[in-house]
Amino acid sequence: ARVHIFHNASQLSAAWRQTFADGRVRGGELARPPDMLAYVSR
Numbered sequence: 001a002r003v004h005i006f007h008n009a010s011q012l013s014a015a016w017r018q019t020f021a022d023g024r025v026r027g028g029e030l031a032r033p034p035d036m037l038a039y040v041s042r
Helices: 009-026 033-041
Strands: none
Touching: none
16 A cells, blocks of 8 residues: 655645545545545555
């Protein structure tokens, strides 16, 4: 799995939008906000 470190809110926001878009394309399995926070903090 890729590990991303976000230095500012704009990077996190962009990644969140990309994750949302990717989830829709793959069939609607979207990460919930707590899941995203756990992913980012790893």
